[in-house]
Each structure stands twice: as structure tokens, then as C-alpha cells.
Amino acid sequence: MSETSRPCPETDTHCPYCALQCGTRLTGDHAAAVTVEPTDFPVNRGKLCQKGWTAPQVLSATDRLLTPLVRGRDGQLTEASWDTALDTVADSLLRTRAQHGPDALAVFGGGGLTNEKAYLLGKFARLALGTSQIDYNGRFCMSSAAAAGNDAFGLDRGLPFPVTDLARARTVLLAGANVAETMPPLMQHLDQAQLIVADPRHSATARRAALHLQPAPGTDLALALGLMHLAVVEGLVDHAYIERRTRGFEAAVSRAAGWWPERVEAVTGVPVSAQRTAVHLLAESHDSYVLTGRGVEQHRQGTATTAAFINLALALGLPGSPGGGYGCLTGQGNGQGGREHGQKADQLPGYRSLTDPTDRAHVAGVWGVSPHQLPGPGRTAYELLDALGSEKGPRALLILGSNPAVSAPHSAQIAKRLASLDLLVVADFVPSETARMADVVLPVTQWAEEDGTLTNLEGRILRRRALLTPPPLVRSDLQILHDLAVRLGEPPDRYPAEPREVFEELRAASRGGRADYSGISYDRLDAGESLHWPCPDTAEPHPGTPRLFLDKFAHPDGRARFTDTDHHGPAENTSGDYPVHATTGRVLAHYQSGAQTRRVAELSEAVPEAFVEVHPDTAARCGLADRGLARITSARGGMTARVRLDPTLRPDTVFVPFHFAGAGRANLFTHPALDPRSGMPEFKVSAVRLDPLPE
Structure with a gap:
């Protein structure tokens, strides 16, 4: 009997959704009977989100494909x-x-x-x-951060440190990341930190922040340049670190010099006082981290924007430091x-x-x-x-x-x-x-029917283990x-x-x-070893590398690189025909295109259809009513969504989740302009108009 078809009444494995890869224990002898419990795995510590708790329901989806x-x-x-x-x-x-x-x-x-x-x-x-x-x-999902990480550090690993290191953080800047909805178990590691959240929405994560920076969609790069400018002019940079561990600082500073606080406020809408507070919180805490997510990456300037936030982290001496760092929050499993x-x-x-x-x-x-x-x-x-x-x-x-x-x-x-x-x-x-x-x-086969390995957002290699025998005609x-x-x-x-x-x-x-996996084996993983790459094959078993860059970066000279980058704005601006910016993202109940989560009754009931969040003033100008239907249209096409009024949203911005199909596809209006370095499309900002629709 093959590994992928061996039945077992109970097994330890990992959630099939996001890159946290929360530890779980599955029990059951057939698809409809499988139950899940969280394990005390480091990233989730006995917790699961709504998707993780309901993951076994997909195993018995009524329209499961069972034959070619x-x-x-x-x-x-x-x-x-x-x-x-x-x-x-x-x-x-x-x-x-x-x-x-x-x-x-x-x-x-x-x-x-x-x-x-x-x-x-x-x-x-x-x-x-x-x-x-x-x-x-x-x-x-990750291409812009990967390109920026390789340029800056010579290596791309989402988090170059274990998730558990965040528990000691004093201040964390989350730029374009709504982890309270997309990775809820991660929030327990941030409970003690002062959170600075940069997001056009007052998201679930922003509601828990000490400081919310609310830039207009497509202006994150200008914000990052402005924060760098303030760090320099207010004497907050770590010159000893810059001299010892980096290259290219002068060119990056020269570019940031053109982004004085008032100019940044005019472009982004983020007040000068909030910019200044953010930089001081980051610089004056002993343990600070800068973390980026899809919100800064899914732009035609995504690589440059991520690089600008890395520049800020380097200027403050964070990457490779024992009590701080930079990381990117990988999304997919x-x-x-x-x-x-x-x-x-x-x-x-x-x-x-x-x-x-x-x-x-x-x-x-x-x-x-x-x-x-x-x-x-x-x-x-x-x-x-x-x-x-x-x-x-x-x-x-x-x-x-x-x-x-x-x-x-x-x-x-x-x-x-x-x-x-x-x-x-x-x-x-x-x-x-x-x-x-x-x-x-x-x-x-589905996740609970197969063996294999996955690598989570911190570069930890994990074992997926089969619980169930696949259906007879499934391979x-x-x-x-x-x-x-x-x-x-x-x-x-x-x-x-x-x-x-x-x-x-x-x-x-x-x-x-x-990404050297040569020292990793199924036997070592099955014995319970926690191994992060790089883990080379050495005479004595290599322990893996949970923390990168402590002594040197991965460039030949061991130094990180600042990037000379500037802000140029989104691919399209608003106009009389398309007067509002639309941005897209995730919600707690669903995942990716929704092909799995829309088949789970509890998740589908929680968020049954596409919706659009609109500021009440914007809704009034467009003739929209709360809970009514709207058409969101760009130069490429349009989708239909249920209106949700949200007074915390910017009046020039609407938000749409991308998990739905048919007429509710957000990607009917999104822009295919590509980042020239990464090939990332500009999902996060489109010029649209809003029109009311009859039921």
C-alpha cells in the first residue's frame, strides 16, 4: 500500500490553508467523520481560526470530484x-x-x-x-517581496526568524497586512507589542493598533519614503549598523530627501504628526519589527514599495538584529x-x-x-x-x-x-x-489523504501526513x-x-x-525535529537555521543593500468617469478564490456573497443604500456586490473581497499592470465608478 493511501485513525498534520501552517490533530476513519483539534505547535499554540476549525468539511464536499x-x-x-x-x-x-x-x-x-x-x-x-x-x-502573492528580499539580503525567506520571536516585540509596523483576519493565530504573538498598521481600511488589525496610518491606495511607497526621510532628519538612524552591515545608504537617503512630511501628507493623506509618531515608536523601542504583506506588494510598484520598507528597517538597524527585524508575511499554505x-x-x-x-x-x-x-x-x-x-x-x-x-x-x-x-x-x-x-x-487527493512536506512563512519544513485512504478513482x-x-x-x-x-x-x-534542504529528511521530521532551511547535509546533522543574517547577509560581501527607489503612483488615476479607488483583499471566513471555503456551510453563511465597503458620504453621492446592490465598474469590466456602509473607510476608497465567482468576481475590474521586476499585477488599486442596481 502506498504512503498516500495508508489509513490511520489519528494523525498530526497541518492546516491546509495559510502559510502559518497551524499544527492540527485529525481523527476519523472516513471523510464525513473527520474532526480537528489544534496542537501546541509554535505558530498557533493550541489555537485555530474559523477556517482551520472547519477545514475537514471540505473533505466531504457533496460535489467532490471522484472520477476523470x-x-x-x-x-x-x-x-x-x-x-x-x-x-x-x-x-x-x-x-x-x-x-x-x-x-x-x-x-x-x-x-x-x-x-x-x-x-x-x-x-x-x-x-x-x-x-x-x-x-x-x-x-x-509573494513575487514582489521575494524580488525585494533577494535584492536587499541576497536571500528570500518570508520571515528570517521564528514567529515566536515576535512575542518579545515592543513595536511592530504592519504595512499592508490584516493578520487579525488572514492569520488570526498570529495575533497572540503580537499581544504585547505596540502595533502600527498602514492600511487604507480601518481593518480588524487596525482596530487593535496603537497607531493607524491610512494612506490612499497606491501611495504606500511615498509613505515609506517619508518615514525614511523622518528617520534621517530626526537623527533616528543607526549609523554604526549602516556602516558595518550595509551598502547603498547615501543613494537611498538622497531619494528619500525629496519626500518631506508635508509632501507625503499631500500624496498619501497620512498626517505629518502620525508619520512622526510612527518613526519614533519604531526607532525608540528596543525590539522593533517591520512586517509587510500583500497590501504593499500587489502593485506595479510592489517590489520598489517593499524595498522602501526594507530601507526603513535597515536604516533603523533592524534586520539581522537579536531584538528586531524585517519580514514578509507569506500568504498561501x-x-x-x-x-x-x-x-x-x-x-x-x-x-x-x-x-x-x-x-x-x-x-x-x-x-x-x-x-x-x-x-x-x-x-x-x-x-x-x-x-x-x-x-x-x-x-x-x-x-x-x-x-x-x-x-x-x-x-x-x-x-x-x-x-x-x-x-x-x-x-x-x-x-x-x-x-x-x-x-x-x-x-x-486532498490534504488529509496524502503525505508530503510544506514550508511555512518562517522557513520551517513541515510534514503533511495522511489520515484517510483516497476514494477509489482519485489519484x-x-x-x-x-x-x-x-x-x-x-x-x-x-x-x-x-x-x-x-x-x-x-x-x-x-x-x-x-534554499538548501539537503540535510533534512522524513526521518528527522518524523522524529519531531524542527528544521528551518538552509539546512545543509553535513557530517554531523545540521540543526537548521531558524534565524538568518545574525552575522552576515547572503550577498558575497555579507552586507545588505539599500535600494534607490522612488514613488510614481498607480497605473491609473481616478477621473470623472471612474472617481473612486477600489482595493481588494481577504476576509476571515474565506480563502483565496473561495473554491474550498465557499463549500463549507458555516463559512458560506458567515459571508455568503460579494460585498463592497463604502463610506456613507460616497454612498450618498452615488445613490447607494446600505445592504442594497451596487455595480463596481472599471475600464476593464465590472462586478456586482452588496453594499456595506463603513464610516471608517476613506471617502475616496472602496473595498471588495476577492473570494467570489460569477458576477461577484472582484478581478473583473482589477488592473493587469505588472511590476517590471516581479511580474506582480496591480490588484490593490483600480479606478472605478459605483452605480446602484435593483434587487
């Missing part, structure tokens, strides 16, 4: 055998590649895939398909591990670069091929999706662990692109909106990749289907890379 589906000539998806489904996929892939070349085939992965799946998916794309066209939905092992357009396992000859040679050696066989970098996520079906774009797409019909910006355009493909294959466990568009749907993603690769003419042993085997190969591929 193939679209017939009548346009309907009908049940098929695995051989029929996989033969259909393989034949179409081979035919398309023969006619149009390997880059006519594409793969789109997900930040919720285990490390083993992310690794094998990248290998499958580059060897079995021979394509450069692979990226994943983490591009929409395996957002960290998912971007380390090869499903990104420009990346190989171990966080290696696809353009570096040494990195290519190492991974090619592990895979048993010539480095020349590895394709170069492909399109980033939105560019890939927007090219589908075009003359020079991919004509066939395999999707694992993602729902881009809902989650991609300008989603009506992306839906058209998906519909234009010669072949769309979706592997999922529920019929997501993207799966319903597919030519072939492959039913896969793991690893098995599907193996079966397809064999049909495409690849050696069977090149694509192991057992997670432990895949992880052993991942260890070898990551050896010596920035």
Missing part, C-alpha cells in the same frame, strides 16, 4: 476511465508539440502544492514537455516552499536560477540530463495566461492547484484565453470555476505526473510517485542552493 471527466463532441464533460483521460491528454500534448513546438505547451501551478509536487511539476514541464512556459499563482523548488518561470530547485550555468549544471546532473536540455525562463503568470491561444502563445495548458478563472486580474480576459485553448487540463478535488472550463478534469498529483510522463516517452523512474522518493531527489537538487 473528458469533454465530448457534444461539449459536455462526461465520466471516463483513467486510461482514456490520460491517453487523451498525452495524445493532444504530443500532437500540439509536434505541430507548434514545446513552448506551445504550458503548465500553471499553485502555492498550495506540497514541496514534492512543486518540484516534480517543474521537472515534468522542463523535461517531459520540454517547455519554458511554467509559472504559478504564487506570482500573484506553501507559498514559501512553492517558490523554492522549480515551478516559477525563472527558477530551479533550491532557489537556483535558471540562467546561472552552475545552477543549471547541478540540477541537470541530478536529473541525469545535459544542461542544454533545460529550457530558459518563460513568461510570468499573467503574461503566460494572457498569451494562451494567441498566435505565439501556448495552445495547451495543464493546471495544478490553481483557479485562475477567478484569481487572475482582468479575469474576463483570462477566461476568454482559457476558452481559446486547444487543450485545457485541470487537476483538482472540487469542480472549481476553471475546472468547469476544462477539456479534461483529473480528480486528485495523487505525483501519480498523474508520473503517468503522463511515461505516456510522453519519459523513463518511468525519472518521475517517482511516492512523496518520500521525490523529497530525497529534491534534497539532492537543492544541495548548495540558497
Whole structure:
């Protein structure tokens, strides 16, 4: 019996949702009977959020995919055998590649895939398909912070310290992060800190803050530059740290010099007094942290904005200090591990670069091929999706662990692109909106039915353990990749289907890379060791690295880099036709595109439909009534939502959650302008108008 199908009446594992990866204990012998309890794991300490408590309900979703589906000539998806489904996929892939070349085939992965799946998916794309066209939905989540972290520190790990270190913080700046709703168990680690929250909304987190900075959407970079300016002119920077541990300070200061407090207030709306208070709170506390989230990253200036907040942290001497630091709050369940092992357009396992000859040679050696066989970098996520079906774009797409019909910006355009493909294959466990568009749907195991590893936001490698035997006609993603690769003419042993085997190969591929897992094994994890990467394979078992940068940063000279960056504003400004800014985000009850949480009765009842938060004055000007329906329209399209009046919101801003499908898709109006460094779309600011709708 395979690892992924071994039944067990009780097991310790981790929540399937966010990157905290709270520890849980599952009990039950069939899907409808599974119960969950939190464990005393360091990040959650016996607590769970509403999503974590209800996670087992997805296991018994009434519309669970239980057999392969193939679209017939009548346009309907009908049940098929695995051989029929996989033969259909393989034949179409081979035919398309023969006619149009390997880059006519594409793969789109997900930040919720285990490390083993992310690794094998990248290998499958580059060897079995021979394509450069692979990226994943983490591009929409963490790419800006990853680019900024690599530039500044030479390494990208969301939190370069354990979550538990935050418990001793005196002051924490949360920029663009609403953790009280998105990661509630994290708040217990912040209970003793003075919170400074930068967010256009008076969010659940802002309501618990000592100081709320409320910038206009798209102006976070100006705010960060202004805080840096004040730190310098008021004598709050740590010059000894800057001299000893950094480079590039003078250029960054020169840029920030143009952002005096009054100018920052005019651009952002944040009062001078609040700017000054924030900087003094951070600088004068002994244990201060700067943490960023999606609110500062999901912009066409996302990398620059994150870099500006890193500049502030460096100026205050925080990163790599025993009592403070900078960190990025990774969002998706395996957002960290998912971007380390090869499903990104420009990346190989171990966080290696696809353009570096040494990195290519190492991974090619592990895979048993010539480095020349590895394709170069492909399109980033939105560019890939927007090219589908075009003359020079991919004509066939395999999707694992993602729902881009809902989650991609300008989603009506992306839906058209998906519909234009010669072949769309979706592997999922529920019929997501993207799966319903597919030519072939492959039913896969859920989190409680499979083994594997994930890497949480602090770089800690975790064991996912199976509780249940999967339904009879459901297969793991690893098995599907193996079966397809064999049909495409690849050696069977090149694509192991057992997670432990895949992880052993991942260890070898990551050896010596920035994200080195070579010293980590299932045996060590199962013995209860807490291991953070990098964890190299050494003569004596390496203890892992829970705290990075204490002695040096990951650049060759050991110094962190300031970034010379300036504010240029959002891709589109408000106008007479579109007079209000819309920003998007998450709510407590739902997760990502909502494909899972909208199938949980308790969560769906808590937030059953899309809504738009509007200031009462704005609502009055637009003729909107509380609890009435509204149309939110941008130059790209519009969606329908229920109005919620909120007097704490900025009058020039409305907020919409992005978890809903159909006419409630927020991404019908979002802007696809991309950050030039990271490929991140500008989800967080769109110019819109509001119109009342009849019931």
C-alpha cells in the first residue's frame, strides 16, 4: 500500500490553508467523520481560526470530484476511465508539440502544492514537455517581496526568524497586512507589542493598533519614503549598523530627501504628526519589527514599495538584529516552499536560477540530463495566461492547484484565453470555476489523504501526513505526473510517485542552493525535529537555521543593500468617469478564490456573497443604500456586490473581497499592470465608478 493511501485513525498534520501552517490533530476513519483539534505547535499554540476549525468539511464536499471527466463532441464533460483521460491528454500534448513546438505547451501551478509536487511539476514541464512556459499563482502573492528580499539580503525567506520571536516585540509596523483576519493565530504573538498598521481600511488589525496610518491606495511607497526621510532628519538612524552591515545608504537617503512630511501628507493623506509618531515608536523601542504583506506588494510598484520598507528597517538597524527585524508575511499554505523548488518561470530547485550555468549544471546532473536540455525562463503568470491561444502563445495548458478563472486580474480576459485553448487540463478535488472550463478534469487527493512536506512563512519544513485512504478513482498529483510522463516517452523512474522518493531527489537538487534542504529528511521530521532551511547535509546533522543574517547577509560581501527607489503612483488615476479607488483583499471566513471555503456551510453563511465597503458620504453621492446592490465598474469590466456602509473607510476608497465567482468576481475590474521586476499585477488599486442596481 502506498504512503498516500495508508489509513490511520489519528494523525498530526497541518492546516491546509495559510502559510502559518497551524499544527492540527485529525481523527476519523472516513471523510464525513473527520474532526480537528489544534496542537501546541509554535505558530498557533493550541489555537485555530474559523477556517482551520472547519477545514475537514471540505473533505466531504457533496460535489467532490471522484472520477476523470473528458469533454465530448457534444461539449459536455462526461465520466471516463483513467486510461482514456490520460491517453487523451498525452495524445493532444504530443500532437500540439509536434505541430507548434514545446513552448506551445504550458503548465500553471499553485502555492498550495506540497514541496514534492512543486518540484516534480517543474521537472515534468522542463523535461517531459520540454517547455519554458511554467509559472504559478504564487506570482500573484509573494513575487514582489521575494524580488525585494533577494535584492536587499541576497536571500528570500518570508520571515528570517521564528514567529515566536515576535512575542518579545515592543513595536511592530504592519504595512499592508490584516493578520487579525488572514492569520488570526498570529495575533497572540503580537499581544504585547505596540502595533502600527498602514492600511487604507480601518481593518480588524487596525482596530487593535496603537497607531493607524491610512494612506490612499497606491501611495504606500511615498509613505515609506517619508518615514525614511523622518528617520534621517530626526537623527533616528543607526549609523554604526549602516556602516558595518550595509551598502547603498547615501543613494537611498538622497531619494528619500525629496519626500518631506508635508509632501507625503499631500500624496498619501497620512498626517505629518502620525508619520512622526510612527518613526519614533519604531526607532525608540528596543525590539522593533517591520512586517509587510500583500497590501504593499500587489502593485506595479510592489517590489520598489517593499524595498522602501526594507530601507526603513535597515536604516533603523533592524534586520539581522537579536531584538528586531524585517519580514514578509507569506500568504498561501506553501507559498514559501512553492517558490523554492522549480515551478516559477525563472527558477530551479533550491532557489537556483535558471540562467546561472552552475545552477543549471547541478540540477541537470541530478536529473541525469545535459544542461542544454533545460529550457530558459518563460513568461510570468499573467503574461503566460494572457498569451494562451494567441498566435505565439501556448495552445495547451495543464493546471495544478490553481483557479485562475477567478484569481487572475482582468479575469474576463483570462477566461476568454482559457476558452481559446486547444487543450485545457485541470487537476483538482472540487469542480472549481476553471475546472468547469476544462477539456479534461483529473480528480486528485486532498490534504488529509496524502503525505508530503510544506514550508511555512518562517522557513520551517513541515510534514503533511495522511489520515484517510483516497476514494477509489482519485489519484495523487505525483501519480498523474508520473503517468503522463511515461505516456510522453519519459523513463518511468525519472518521475517517482511516492512523496518520500521525490523529497530525497529534491534534497539532492537543492544541495548548495540558497534554499538548501539537503540535510533534512522524513526521518528527522518524523522524529519531531524542527528544521528551518538552509539546512545543509553535513557530517554531523545540521540543526537548521531558524534565524538568518545574525552575522552576515547572503550577498558575497555579507552586507545588505539599500535600494534607490522612488514613488510614481498607480497605473491609473481616478477621473470623472471612474472617481473612486477600489482595493481588494481577504476576509476571515474565506480563502483565496473561495473554491474550498465557499463549500463549507458555516463559512458560506458567515459571508455568503460579494460585498463592497463604502463610506456613507460616497454612498450618498452615488445613490447607494446600505445592504442594497451596487455595480463596481472599471475600464476593464465590472462586478456586482452588496453594499456595506463603513464610516471608517476613506471617502475616496472602496473595498471588495476577492473570494467570489460569477458576477461577484472582484478581478473583473482589477488592473493587469505588472511590476517590471516581479511580474506582480496591480490588484490593490483600480479606478472605478459605483452605480446602484435593483434587487
